[in-house]
Amino acid sequence: MKSSVSIALAVAAFAGLSIxxxxxxxxxxxxxxNCMSCHTVQKKVVGPAFKDVAAKYAGQxxxxxxxxxxVLKGGSGAWGPVFMPAMKDANPPVSEAEARQLVQWVMQQK
Known part of the structure; x- marks a missing residue:
């Protein structure tokens, strides 16, 4: 019985970490x-704050x-005239999977 309780606690702890x-x-x-060179979570630096990006695109x-x-191709206009370079060509480059992970994280910012 003690062993099954320990296992249950370990599984719960692992689940919390993975979440x-x-x-x-x-x-x-x-x-x-190097996203943080131009962005922060809470306020505009060179590019928009991640919380502002999340708010603008929420529900879309x-x-x-x-x-x-x-992120991959870069661009300008959505947040003013400052150009965002293509991060797929950056040093270090951002892969499509990494870009998607970053965007999903940005969309969770408040």
């Missing part, structure tokens, strides 16, 4: 991929795909 890990992993990924069904492509 919170992606958000932290994405913040770390944003740092690693195609937001993740559109923003993933924006």
């Amino acid at each position: 919170s890990a992606p958000a932290r992993a994405s913040a770390d990924l944003a740092q690693k991929k 069904k195609d937001a993740t795909e559109r923003l993933t492509q924006k």
Whole structure:
């Protein structure tokens, strides 16, 4: 009986870690991929604050795909004249899977 309780607690602890890990992993990924050179979560720097991006695109069904492509290909106009370079060509480059993970994390910011 004691063993099954220990296993249940271990599974619950692991589940809690796996639920919170992606958000932290994405913040770390944003740092690693130099996103934080131009963005922060709470306020505009060169590019918009991630919380503002999340608010602007909240509820839009195609937001993740559109923003993933924006990260990969770059662009300008949505937030003013400052150009966002194509992150697929950046150093270090951002893969499509990483861009999608970053966008999903950004869309969770408040």
